[in-house]
Amino acid sequence: MGLLNPLFLIGSVVLAVPILVHLVRRERSEIIHFSSLMFLLKVPKQVVRQQKLKNLLLMLLRLGIFALLVLAFTRPFMAYTPPKPGDTGTGDANIVMLLDNSMSMRYGNHFDRLKEEARKRIDGMGANDRMIIVGFSDAATVLATPNSTNSVWRTDKNQLKSMLGTLELSFNGTRYFDAFVTADRYFSQAPAGPRKLVVISDFQRNGWNRTSHENVIGKEVQTEMVSVAEENPNNLGIESVSADAASFTRTYSGRIVARIRNYKKVEAKDVPVTLTVNGSPMGRRMVTLPANGSSLAEFSGFDLPVGLSKAAVAIEADDPLKEDNMFVLALERREKLKVLVVDNGRKEESFQLRTALTASDTLPFQVAAVPAGQLTPEELVNHQVVIINDVPRLNDAVWKRMEELRKTGQGQFVILAQNAKMDWWGAQASFPVKPTRQIIVRQDRGQPFVSVTNYDRNHSIFKPFEKSAKLTMSVAEFFAYIEVQPQPGASVMARFDDGSPFLVESKPEDRGLIVMASTVHNLAWSDLALKISFPPLIHEIVRYLSGYNDARSWYSMGEGVPITGSVEGTAASVKTPAGERESLGDIKPGQQKFYSPAVPGFYDVQVGKDLRLFAVDPQMNEGNLEAMLPEDLLAGVQRLDEGKASDILAPNAQEEHARRSLTWWYLLLAAILFGISEIFIANRTQRSQIEPRRA
Amino acid sequence: MAAPVAEKVSNRFIDPKVLIRIQNMELVARTVVEGFVQGLHRSPYLGFSVDFAAYRAYVPGDEIKRVDWNVYGRTDKLYIKLFEGETNTKVLILVDVSGSMNYSSGAVSKLDYARMLAACLSYFAYHQRDAVGLLTFDTDVVKYVPSSRRRGQLLTILSEIDRIVASKETEFRKPLHYLAEMLNRRGLIIVISDFYDEPENIVNGLKVLKTKGNDVVAFHVMDNFELTFPFAEMAQFEDLETDRKMHVIPEYLRNQYLKILNEHIDKLQKELTSARIDYQLMNTSDPLDSGLFKYLAARSATV
Numbered sequence: 001m002g003l004l005n006p007l008f009l010i011g012s013v014v015l016a017v018p019i020l021v022h023l024v025r026r027e028r029s030e031i032i033h034f035s036s037l038m039f040l041l042k043v044p045k046q047v048v049r050q051q052k053l054k055n056l057l058l059m060l061l062r063l064g065i066f067a068l069l070v071l072a073f074t075r076p077f078m079a080y081t082p083p084k085p086g087d088t089g090t091g092d093a094n095i096v097m098l099l100d101n102s103m104s105m106r107y108g109n110h111f112d113r114l115k116e117e118a119r120k121r122i123d124g125m126g127a128n129d130r131m132i133i134v135g136f137s138d139a140a141t142v143l144a145t146p147n148s149t150n151s152v153w154r155t156d157k158n159q160l161k162s163m164l165g166t167l168e169l170s171f172n173g174t175r176y177f178d179a180f181v182t183a184d185r186y187f188s189q190a191p192a193g194p195r196k197l198v199v200i201s202d203f204q205r206n207g208w209n210r211t212s213h214e215n216v217i218g219k220e221v222q223t224e225m226v227s228v229a230e231e232n233p234n235n236l237g238i239e240s241v242s243a244d245a246a247s248f249t250r251t252y253s254g255r256i257v258a259r260i261r262n263y264k265k266v267e268a269k270d271v272p273v274t275l276t277v278n279g280s281p282m283g284r285r286m287v288t289l290p291a292n293g294s295s296l297a298e299f300s301g302f303d304l305p306v307g308l309s310k311a312a313v314a315i316e317a318d319d320p321l322k323e324d325n326m327f328v329l330a331l332e333r334r335e336k337l338k339v340l341v342v343d344n345g346r347k348e349e350s351f352q353l354r355t356a357l358t359a360s361d362t363l364p365f366q367v368a369a370v371p372a373g374q375l376t377p378e379e380l381v382n383h384q385v386v387i388i389n390d391v392p393r394l395n396d397a398v399w400k401r402m403e404e405l406r407k408t409g410q411g412q413f414v415i416l417a418q419n420a421k422m423d424w425w426g427a428q429a430s431f432p433v434k435p436t437r438q439i440i441v442r443q444d445r446g447q448p449f450v451s452v453t454n455y456d457r458n459h460s461i462f463k464p465f466e467k468s469a470k471l472t473m474s475v476a477e478f479f480a481y482i483e484v485q486p487q488p489g490a491s492v493m494a495r496f497d498d499g500s501p502f503l504v505e506s507k508p509e510d511r512g513l514i515v516m517a518s519t520v521h522n523l524a525w526s527d528l529a530l531k532i533s534f535p536p537l538i539h540e541i542v543r544y545l546s547g548y549n550d551a552r553s554w555y556s557m558g559e560g561v562p563i564t565g566s567v568e569g570t571a572a573s574v575k576t577p578a579g580e581r582e583s584l585g586d587i588k589p590g591q592q593k594f595y596s597p598a599v600p601g602f603y604d605v606q607v608g609k610d611l612r613l614f615a616v617d618p619q620m621n622e623g624n625l626e627a628m629l630p631e632d633l634l635a636g637v638q639r640l641d642e643g644k645a646s647d648i649l650a651p652n653a654q655e656e657h658a659r660r661s662l663t664w665w666y667l668l669l670a671a672i673l674f675g676i677s678e679i680f681i682a683n684r685t686q687r688s689q690i691e692p693r694r695a
Numbered sequence: 696m697a698a699p700v701a702e703k704v705s706n707r708f709i710d711p712k713v714l715i716r717i718q719n720m721e722l723v724a725r726t727v728v729e730g731f732v733q734g735l736h737r738s739p740y741l742g743f744s745v746d747f748a749a750y751r752a753y754v755p756g757d758e759i760k761r762v763d764w765n766v767y768g769r770t771d772k773l774y775i776k777l778f779e780g781e782t783n784t785k786v787l788i789l790v791d792v793s794g795s796m797n798y799s800s801g802a803v804s805k806l807d808y809a810r811m812l813a814a815c816l817s818y819f820a821y822h823q824r825d826a827v828g829l830l831t832f833d834t835d836v837v838k839y840v841p842s843s844r845r846r847g848q849l850l851t852i853l854s855e856i857d858r859i860v861a862s863k864e865t866e867f868r869k870p871l872h873y874l875a876e877m878l879n880r881r882g883l884i885i886v887i888s889d890f891y892d893e894p895e896n897i898v899n900g901l902k903v904l905k906t907k908g909n910d911v912v913a914f915h916v917m918d919n920f921e922l923t924f925p926f927a928e929m930a931q932f933e934d935l936e937t938d939r940k941m942h943v944i945p946e947y948l949r950n951q952y953l954k955i956l957n958e959h960i961d962k963l964q965k966e967l968t969s970a971r972i973d974y975q976l977m978n979t980s981d982p983l984d985s986g987l988f989k990y991l992a993a994r995s996a997t998v
Contacts, residue, residue, distance in 0.1 A: 035798035051947035
């Protein structure tokens with residue numbers, strides 16, 4: 001038990017006061033010469049004894065009140081004491097042995113020691129004890145398969161040892177909680193008898209998420225925590241890497257930044273960090289790593305061949321854990337997205353649009369412009385996105401071709417403004433809106449301007465606005481716009497603050513068309529093009545319409561890798577780092593399947609004619625071998641008796657701690673009850689006084 | 696010179712604490728008795744020795760002064776006047792001088808109170824022409840002054856009362872039996888004591904006196920603290936008779952003490968009353984006149 005305000009214990013000296021008063025009074029009791037003790041001597045001893053007991057009770061009650069008050073003010077809380085292994089029943093024991101095979105166990109001989117300890121536990125089993133061996137990393141797996149009685153419990157030691165031999169190290173991270181849940185599940189199905197849980201691990205702190213703990217292990221379970229951790233692990237590793245997965249230029253336009261971490265307690269000087277692309281060295285950096293600290297190694301300006309490349313950042317370090325010394329990633333040199341802007345051919349009409357899309361070489365857009373009158377259906381074909389910038393109408397053949405191309409994945413963005421012939425646009429069946437009239441805000445709405453204040457925050461085109469505090473949609477002022485009525489099935493992505501639609505997307509089955517109901521170049525209508533939020537809005541609209549996906553070029557072990565179907569439904573397969581090809585079956589257009597890699601490395605994915613590449617890395621945080629106290633872990637998962645608390649968990653279990661600190665209220669309540677009892681007994685004693693005799 | 700009536704009436708209820716300041720026992724007695732007498736509607740003096748009852752012929756030995764010379768002048772014969780008060784009563788006052796009588800919670804100890812009461816009764820009785828005697832006792836007879844009407848008897852008794860010193864324990868049986876054997880004439884026996892003895896011993900002793908034809912009056916003198924036991928603090932109580940000590944927490948014992956004391960008093964009262972012995976409980980903080988009333992009542996029954 002602990003005390004929050006131990007200084008209040010000083011108050012316990014008041015307990016001595018009643019006793020001291022009693023003793024002093026006893027010592028100093030005066031002598032009274034009385035006529036005769038005849039009657040006093042006749043008082044039955046029993047009565048005196050009863051009175052003494054009553055008074056003793058009163059004194060104890062008073063002492064109790066003081067003691068409880070003092071104790072209450074010290075704010076006691078019950079400390080956690082791990083459940084003692086003891087009598088948990090009789091009969092044959094049911095043992096669940098949890099064995100850590102996460103990547104961190106690759107450190108030195110940890111895994112060998114784990115197996116050795118496991119073997120000892122198997123040898124130590126009773127003749128009829130049952131055992132389940134569970135290997136765990138970020139998921140838990142029972143090594144045994146159900147036998148003829150559909151049981152995974154085994155009593156044969158040789159069988160258990162051979163199972164132990166099949167346990168292999170993984171590259172996954174550590175999640176203790178899943179392992180404990182698995183153990184609890186098997187305990188709940190276990191035959192009668194004592195239950196014992198053995199956990200053999202390096203008790204890596206990374207594996208325990210304190211905020212989501214739940215007490216899954218029963219308090220009756222006897223536990224044995226076996227640590228194979230080293231006190232001062234000697235490890236260097238790549239903690240993380242950030243890079244742009246795609247480059248649209250020959251020279252890699254982005255930067256590859258690797259954070260190298262020193263987990264040792266001594267400084268590591270001149271650690272070489274290298275970058276290789278397709279096996280060719282592209283850069284080498286020397287970093288000095290402070291004790292238990294990190295440094296960055298940055299690579300940029302190297303050449304990248306067209307297509308997919310296999311890149312790797314590696315450190316040259318002689319440490320017992322090699323797996324975190326290399327980080328692989330897939331890089332792609334891409335062609336830019338071809339965007340066709342169709343306007344009225346007037347000077348600078350599409351200037352803002354073109355500028356926004358081509359402001360930097362690193363932007364993945366290649367823009368061409370053509371007046372609507374010169375646009376032919378054939379010209380539309382070679383572009384991923386077509387932007388119709390405030391033209392009165394389109395040639396019917398062009399529009400028909402656009403409808404066809406939309407179905408093959410072309411994205412189209414129509415801006416309706418002062419030039420639009422509303423009758424024509426409203427007559428197009430596949431057009432998601434029906435324009436009704438022009439709105440001059442000052443005249444029609446009685447206010448100087450309207451803003452875009454209401455938009456679908458979950459839509460991908462608005463992600464930049466959600467991620468950045470600097471970007472806001474509402475800064476742009478619109479003085480005029482086209483009032484439109486969305487067609488059934490079309491979705492309004494953004495509205496003006498008077499409720500009129502601003503951006504409308506076509507219905508899902510006619511996807512790939514977005515309509516904007518105001519201009520971007522006429523400042524008399526809007527100042528949107530002058531605002532900082534304009535370029536990202538246009539970028540995201542174009543990216544979204546093109547289906548352009550900033551696919552991640554690497555994943556961590558344990559993550560599911562999404563494989564998306566191409567335009568035409570077709571078969572998909574994955575080629576593993578070992579060279580084996582695994583079929584994923586047919587994937588329909590837009591359908592997504594998830595692939596779970598088993599080992600780190602590069603994976604080639606073929607979906608129809610498309611070839612993709614992604615890299616898989618081990619859980620890099622596994623390189624952090626800092627261990628936690630096994631008791632600390634146990635305190636988080638094992639149920640306790642009611643009223644007990646764990647001070648080990650206190651930092652992250654405020655509510656639990658507060659609940660268990662409520663003891664002082666109970667003490668206060670007890671003090672009040674003592675007080676009431678004292679008053680009752682004392683009054684009862686006084687009330688029974690006999691009236692003295694009058695002569 | 697006679698004191699003003701109002702002053703004498705007020706003396707009737709004179710506080711024992713005031714009386715104790717008066718060292719002279721006779722003065723105490725006179726103060727109390729005269730105050731008491733003045734307060735009565737009918738003075739006892741009128742009833743005794745003054746009222747004419749009858750004449751009888753003179754016989755040798757009669758006092759010459761009692762001859763009625765007027766009758767002799769008319770009849771030439773010697774006659775003696777007989778008065779009512781002349782049927783003298785023998786009064787013996789027994790005072791308990793045991794150690795317990797020495798207890799006092801204030802200015803007046805039980806022994807002082809007993810002495811004053813004895814003095815008053817002696818004075819009163821003597822002036823009613825009764826033969827007055829005194830016997831002090833504890834476990835045995837300490838001092839015995841036989842009853843007499845002789846001149847100086849009152850002074851003798853008062854001086855003996857003045858010299859009383861509390862001594863040992865109380866034991867009723869022995870002195871009372873001694874007295875019963877010694878007394879050869881009936882009379883009034885007044886016992887002043889705190890009666891710290893078993894009720895059986897007290898009652899049996901007094902019964903012996905009663906069966907000898909005496910009228911017995913028992914004055915039970917108790918201190919106010921004995922009757923109320925108002926002690927609050929824990930203390931060592933020391934017995935004045937035996938020097939025995941006892942650790943007492945009054946709040947534990949008060950109830951039981953008072954219960955036992957009341958039972959003792961009730962038993963005494965009941966037993967004595969059934970034996971036709973007058974019993975009077977007297978608190979040392981009360982005036983003495985109640986004792987004198989009791990005496991008068993007993994005296995009238997005697998004569």
